[in-house]
Amino acid sequence: MADQVLATKALCKDFGQSSVLADVEFSIGKGETVCILGPSGSGKTTLLRCLNLLVEPTSGQLYFRGTLFGEWPLGRGNRNRINLTKYRTHVAMVFQQFELFPHLTACENVSLGPRRVLHLSKEAAKERALSLLDRVGLNAFAEARPRTLSGGQQQRVAIARALAMKPDVILFDEPTSALDWEMVGEVLDIMADLAVQGMTMVVVTHELEFARNCADRVVVMEKGRIIEEGPTAKMFESPNLPRTREILGLADGGSRVRRVPKSSQ
Ligand SMILES: Nc1ncnc2c1ncn2[C@@H]1O[C@H](COP(=O)(O)OP(=O)(O)OP(=O)(O)O)[C@@H](O)[C@H]1O
Numbered sequence: 561m562a563d564q565v566l567a568t569k570a571l572c573k574d575f576g577q578s579s580v581l582a583d584v585e586f587s588i589g590k591g592e593t594v595c596i597l598g599p600s601g602s603g604k605t606t607l608l609r610c611l612n613l614l615v616e617p618t619s620g621q622l623y624f625r626g627t628l629f630g631e632w633p634l635g636r637g638n639r640n641r642i643n644l645t646k647y648r649t650h651v652a653m654v655f656q657q658f659e660l661f662p663h664l665t666a667c668e669n670v671s672l673g674p675r676r677v678l679h680l681s682k683e684a685a686k687e688r689a690l691s692l693l694d695r696v697g698l699n700a701f702a703e704a705r706p707r708t709l710s711g712g713q714q715q716r717v718a719i720a721r722a723l724a725m726k727p728d729v730i731l732f733d734e735p736t737s738a739l740d741w742e743m744v745g746e747v748l749d750i751m752a753d754l755a756v757q758g759m760t761m762v763v764v765t766h767e768l769e770f771a772r773n774c775a776d777r778v779v780v781m782e783k784g785r786i787i788e789e790g791p792t793a794k795m796f797e798s799p800n801l802p803r804t805r806e807i808l809g810l811a812d813g814g815s816r817v818r819r820v821p822k823s824s825q
């Protein structure tokens with residue numbers, strides 16, 4: 561891939577005796593939106609966490625911007641080479657439970673990374689934060705603390721926080737699954753805008769409509785493996801595997817299904 565941002569080769573993750581990721585070959589190119597779908601426990605979160613190294617792979621390789629970035633099991637030599645703080649400025653993550661600092665205002669949550677890690681001045685970091693809060697429709701809430709915000713608003717702050725680092729890619733782990741249904745749309749709308757604007761995004765989601773409308777490519781996982789992947793239209797119109805049809809809610813011919821059906825979770 562010409563402008564590859566992230567890729568894995570033969571990526572495996574074991575927790576004790578259990579193999580949670582097995583031989584995962586994943587990649588995403590600049591400007592792509594890739595949705596990862598799959599039943600509960602299929603390893604989606606673990607894959608995202610391996611991609612930004614919140615979880616250390618057991619074996620395999622991780623490529624960043626086309627260059628080998630890490631290879632596991634790590635030897636003594638390359639353990640020190642990986643600068644996690646710097647890496648995570650490039651590979652941002654948005655979590656299911658927002659993970660905002662409760663004692664900081666929305667503006668402070670967004671400006672913290674640019675100040676501490678990118679070493680922007682207080683004024684420059686605040687200016688960047690305010691402009692991003694504006695972009696996610698929260699300019700009136702810059703001084704609000706997370707507990708006074710709705711779940712949807714908190715998740716929008718978390719998206720602004722991810723954007724504040726000007727990352728190469730944002731990894732979203734089920735960003736709407738902790739939200740009441742009436743707030744899901746406001747977060748998905750922001751993500752759809754980002755996709756249109758060319759942000760590189762990996763989105764783990766059960767929101768099939770979002771995947772169908774916004775993803776360039778869909779990856780389906782089951783039992784720690786990628787069982788099928790392809791361009792979104794092909795995946796939703798004529799996937800190769802019957803199991804993919806089930807996971808994408810197509811098995812009953814129902815294109816109205818909004819989420820991965822419970823029976824396959
Ligand atoms: N820290 C851990 N220690 C042990 N097992 C773990 C750990 N994290 C995840 N697992 C196991 O790995 C498997 C995959 O979990 P993971 O959270 O990646 O799945 P998922 O596809 O994100 O599921 P969901 O849709 O429910 O979020 C599960 O069986 C889970 O119990």
Ligand SMILES: [Mg+2]
Nearest residue numbers: 604605606734
């Ligand atoms: Mg998960």
